[in-house]
Amino acid sequence: MFFLATSSNSGYKISSALEIPIYAIIRGNISDANLNQIFKNSAIKGVTYYVGWSKLNPQKNNYDFSSLTKILTLAEKYNKKVNLGVLTGRWSPKWLENNKVKYLYWNHFDDYVEKGNIEESKAPIPWDKNFCQYFETFLVKLKEIVDVNQKTFNAIEITGGSNTNGIETNFICSDDELKRVEFNFLKYTNNWKKIIDNFSKLFPNIILTLAIHDSFGSQRSQESANELINYCNLKYTQRIKIAAYAFTEEEWFNRGNQYADLVLKLPSKDIVLQSIKIYSIKSTNVNFEKMLFKASEIKPAWLEIWGEDVINKFLDSEQ
Template sequence: MRINSYYIILISLLCINVKGNHNEFKTPIYAIVRSNTSDANLIKVLENPQVAGITYYVGWSKLNPEENIYDFASLERILTITKQYNKKINLGVLTGRWSPDWLENKHVKYLYWEHSDNYVEKGKVCQAKSPLPWDKTCNDFFKFFLLQLKVIVDQNQNIFNAIEITGGSNTNGIETNLICSNKELSRVSFSYFKYTENWKKIIDEFIELFPHTVLTLAIHDTYGSERTDLVSKELIRYCTLKYRKRIKIAAFAFTEEQWFNKGNQYADLVLQLHTQSIMLQAIRIYSNISNTNQDFYNMLLKADKIGPAWLEIWSEDVIAGFLNPR
């Protein structure tokens, strides 16, 4: 009886170990790498067998530091290293508060707000500004920049998994929201129609410039103090009817927490869609907070159950060992 009990316990432990192994996840995982990530950490991320590729965030200002001056050295370095590991890359060029300073001399109109981030910037609070998302002068400069970027993308087409549609919001240019006070919204004559139509124009431009690459559009529901899904619903409808499978709808606030379930306005924007037409991004850097390895693991389990086209996590969590077998 003691021998039988021993084997029962041993088998149980082995089963627990299998259930806790990240190798079981079927959803492709991409690690978010920012432009300040060292080569050593980038390589550490790419060496992880659970990582299908990286999502590279780089500011427009870094790639276009002066008018008519383009510096793609940092991007080309990332592409070279990623290619060496036979991994894929998602590219997001951040606009909004990451737009180049030289725009200020071009009569571009700006939006101002107090920026705070408890998720990936460790509670950082600062006074921020960005060009108005619908400012024509700024958008014309960004489109000309994208024409230069297109050359790099076309030369490395086989390594790109997707490109994020950016340019339409103030914080990072990506998510379809507008973060500022209601007073500031009034000052800049914000309207939902103007904001939505500008995003449609940006979507059309990305489709035209990058016809052979999957694109992603990150939805949101916050505008000043108001929460509404009307903008994102209209943009999802527009993408679905006009471009079908070319654009995947993204949610950048995915978490293990119960609020991200059906019935929540934000979550419903993606959870009502076909799973392979969406992608998810972890809301936070879990390793910034103590004792969250289990939360991180629960988030992975939840994503795998939903089954998106891929899941994006932060490279800091990969480096911290959160993605290693448990």
């Protein structure tokens, strides 16, 4: 349970307990000092660890899980839990390019948690059969680590179905590129279903999360997300939680917004929220507090915030 001190700058008081579990998102470039600072913070339940598939599987048939086992060891030491997200998409191994895997291309831009530069990017086409086969082989090896450390995991992110990071159920590229790779909602959604089934088979005793989205090229559509939500609910009741990774204190994230409605229509215990940005870099502590307060009203299964906000003391009870 995390108690947030009243802020004199926010214009309102957050005087009640924020009773939802909070996880801090950490990535591969974090220093040991900052890593330990996050794990020592009593306000967090654990960490959400994002790691590129390329880091864990740098060469074909060569696996290096040392970075993951380091996180699991620290979590056990500090009595914390771990959410794991293995990133595919742009973070897929380079060796795939020499193994008959087909790629798509786009100009990538993210100023929420990345530098905000426009970068020419490429990633395997998620339904490419060779890509799917290699990723499934990797997941079998990952299972060995997960099974040994099962008690330390809170959840595992279902990944592999999208092109940017493999996580959210979207497809970021130009409409011309959508046409070139022969994208259609049936093919895209069915591939996600196969991925969901595979994760569920490999990790039967751990909660899974699926991050929904509605962006496809220049259009927005709830078609795929709604079908996948229904699929998860019907086939894997309470095993898979639906995540929204663009949660914000801003007014647009409320009922009536097409994206927000995908999760807000569900029971709160079945959803996960993730902060849309690193507030300590992009915004103010006041906005961060408003985001926490809004999450406390929605009451998701847990809330994920960026580790940088913990390091910069935005989560501390005394400002």
